[in-house]
Amino acid sequence: MPYPGRGHINPMMNFCKTLASKNSNILITFVVTEEWLSFIGSDPKPDNIRFGTIPNVIPSELVRAADAYSFTIATRTKLEAPFVRLLDQLEPPVTVIMADTFLFWAVGVGNRMNIPVASFWPMSQSMFTIMQHADLLVKNGHLPADSAKSEEHVNYIPGISSINLVNIPFDGRNQQTMQRILEVVPWVKKAQYLLLTSIYELESKVFDVLKAKFSFPVYAMGQIVPNFDFGENTNHNDNNYLHWLDCQPKSSVLYISMGSFLSVSIAQMDEIAVGLRDSGVRFFWVARDETSRLKELCGHIGLVVPWCNQLRILSHSSVGGFLSHCGWSSTREGMLCGIPFLTFPIIFDQILNSKLIVEDWKIGWRVKQDMKMDNLVTRVEISRLVQKFMNLENDEVKEIRTRASEFQRVCQRAIAKGGSSETSINAFIQDLSQCVVIE
Structure with missing residues (x-):
């Protein structure tokens, strides 16, 4: 279940295609809103990926930029119920939920239904760890953002080298949206897996911090880019x-x-x-x-x-x-x-x-x-x-x-055979086999 936006849907679909191509016995139901199905429903994909649909968050989700805050609230209040109804209808029964980290309610759904949840983070590991340590920013007076302090350097976030405060993207002009984003953080530790869309070598210090922080498996999945073999240049x-x-x-x-x-x-x-x-x-x-x-x-x-x-x-x-x-x-x-x-x-x-x-x-x-x-x-x-x-x-x-x-x-090298990305993906598939037997 991706957050309904291009920058969230694309990397999750690319990762699903990678999983599906590595093991034909993995059946993936990719859940999108009705509008997004009309955009991507005809795109080529492996046979073991199918679409599931739920109603739109707002009448046209492509205009969400006009009121990003209201759209964010709608994804928190209007998606969970139809998602649960869809889960109940799927055959064979769902054994793992992979949900965008920003759809934090999916973790609660999985925990209530006794279904493991993999939290899928579509941004950099550095962004994730800054959000995870927002309490340090508050403690040091750097959150909420203060333009008077924008030239100060922050050197206390684990895994992050010294960074000018202006480069920490907690925009003081829109505290409401920022607060909503930070609310997803406590839910991650209630998931069973964390999937990161970056290779280990790019952000190794950050990854090591995150791996030590959580008690469940954390994976650096790699580039997660489209596979040309699926003919991504469709009819354009x-x-x-x-x-x-x-x-x-x-x-x-x-x-x-x-x-x-x-x-x-x-x-x-x-x-x-x-x-x-x-x-x-x-x-x-x-x-x-x-x-x-x-x-x-x-x-x-x-x-x-x-x-x-x-x-x-x-x-x-x-x-x-x-x-x-x-x-x-x-x-x-x-x-x-x-x-x-x-x-x-x-x-x-x-x-x-x-x-x-x-x-x-x-x-x-x-x-x-x-x-x-x-x-x-x-x-x-x-x-x-x-x-x-x-x-x-x-x-x-x-x-x-x-x-x-x-x-x-x-x-x-990371995405090549035997590289760090492929190793992580194979490890995740192996962990999925602990949830249900896949040959």
């Missing part, structure tokens, strides 16, 4: 944009995606568009519903599309950089493809992911230098930065590209 006319990419020089294209949920303001979007045009750099921009307007602003040096297969684009030889909102799925996919980042985080864990990319892994630069301010990044700044970032002869650029390639090899 890939050939047109892939042909365009085929015609571009190696590492010359800047790929741009600001996510599928919240985005920057229209004014900021326009500054990015004109900055790209003025930079003279080739670009490939996925812009959902704004393609026509952005095409007019950007000119003809790049391509603006409403949809693409992101992993296919990032793995294309002509792509040499990724301007990203730093959602965790995008971060993982960019790293797996060895692509350096220009980071433009918007909200919540994206801010921390940007910090990991720029300061810890050193595989990218920030577009917006001052995270405290709502000021626009101007077209002049964007044009100058993009030109420098895509200059393959620049020594600084060479350095981050080299590091991005090194992290790519780390990620590839």
